Amino acid sequence: MQSFIMNNGLKIPAVGYGVFQMTSKEVLEHLPQALDAGYTHIDTANAYFNEVAVGQAIRSSGVARERLFVTSKLFPQSYPYKQCVKDIDETLARLGMDYVDLLLFHQPYGEYVEGWKAMEEAVRAGKVRSIGLSNFPMHKIQEILDVAEIRPAVLQVEINPYWNQHELKRQLAGTGIVFEGWYPLGHGDRALLEEPVFARLARKYGKTSAQIIMRWHLQEGNVVFPKTLNPRHMKDNLDIFDFALEDEEMAEINSLPQRPYYQVPDEPPAFVLTHNDYSRQA
Ligand SMILES: NC(=O)c1ccc[n+]([C@@H]2O[C@H](COP(=O)([O-])OP(=O)(O)OC[C@H]3O[C@@H](n4cnc5c(N)ncnc54)[C@H](OP(=O)(O)O)[C@@H]3O)[C@@H](O)[C@H]2O)c1
Structure with missing residues (x-):
């Protein structure tokens, strides 16, 4: 498994398995x-x-x-400092682990600047190896960078060939922040998977269109963790290390029209305010 090196010197595996929208029953069946x-x-x-x-x-x-490299994420209700200290321990208790490899602030709302101190303390206490952000726009990332004693190691945002995040990557160049991409395969969008460029490259390399997209992510430096319940797709999504796209092919993929599937709003949407009883597992 290829890894990327984060700005704290630690490695992160380039491909993982995401369990968004999976019930506990599905996790118990498919994570093994x-x-x-x-x-x-x-x-x-x-x-x-x-x-x-x-x-x-x-x-x-x-x-x-x-x-293993295990990531979890805190929601905004957990960001106030004292709550954050408590909720990091509760996250570890739910997972039954002494530490997580990566802990992210999941959404860019509320008291994230104050909470960052609790995240840094958790790193110093050995409860968390690396810390980072998800869905934060540049100006809110900058608020964290301005106070951070431990910089975010990772930024998890939507990335796929329809939303390559080149602009945000340019803005964060020099911080060493590793980009992670959610909706790496467009959340299963057929229009993305059936783009002619992927079908053509799939024929050339003897791969599937999804594998061409996975390879594009790898060469873009994106960590991705597609969700799949299909064991064939699980294997396919890891089988991307024996070929390489040429520069012109990367450029062709990067010339696809850009639009995100989801625009992260400035103000917290309603679901952010209601997700708070984690004792209730799906
Ligand atoms: N931080 C955030 O706010 C945030 C938001 C969304 C997601 N995420 C993370 O990102 C992960 C991935 O996002 P996602 O699950 O929504 O989207 P995704 O991985 O882009 O797409 C999942 C869909 O792609 C299909 N698929 C997977 N591998 C395939 C393959 N090799 N060939 C064809 N189809 C394939 C799956 O169907 P099958 O089951 O049929 O394979 C499923 O319908 C999540 O699990 C989560 O960890 C984070």
Whole structure:
């Protein structure tokens, strides 16, 4: 498995398995298949309501904890300093783990500047190895950079060939922040998967269109963790390390018209205010 190096010197596996919109039952069925297929990187969140199942599936797999890279994320209700200290411990308790490899602030609302101190303390206490942000726009990332003693190691935002984030990458050049892409395959959008450029390159390289997109992510330096319940797709999404797209092919993919699937609003949408009872796992 290829890794990228974060700005704290630690490695992050380039491809992982995301469990967004998976019930605990689905996690218990499919995460073991993903671990069997060779995944070592798992992306969950408080707001996915499936952390207990993620922890259970990992423990019963027999895979040693230190071989895995586990990410979770806190929602804005957890950002006020004291709440953040408590909710980091509760995240670890739900997962049944002594530490997570990466903890993110999931949404750019509320007291994220104050909460960042609690995130840094969790790193110093060994509860979290790396910390980062998700869905934050540049001006809010800058607010964190202005106060950070430990800089965000990762930024998780929407990235796919229809939204390549080149502008934000240019703005953050020099920070060493690794980009992670959500909706890496367009959340299963047929229009993306059936773009003629992917079908043509798939024929050329003997791969599927999804694998061409996965390879594009790798060469763009994006960490991705597609969600799939299909064991064939799990294997396919890891089978991208034996070929390389040429520069002109990368450029052709990067010339696709750009538009995000989801525009992160400036003000918190209603669902952000209601996701707070994590004792209730899906
Ligand atoms: N931070 C955030 O706000 C945020 C937001 C959204 C997502 N995420 C993270 O990003 C992860 C991925 O996002 P996502 O799950 O919504 O979107 P995605 O991975 O882009 O798309 C998932 C869809 O792609 C299909 N798929 C997967 N592999 C395929 C393959 N090889 N060939 C054809 N189809 C394939 C899956 O269907 P099958 O089951 O049939 O394979 C599923 O319908 C999430 O699980 C989560 O960890 C984070």
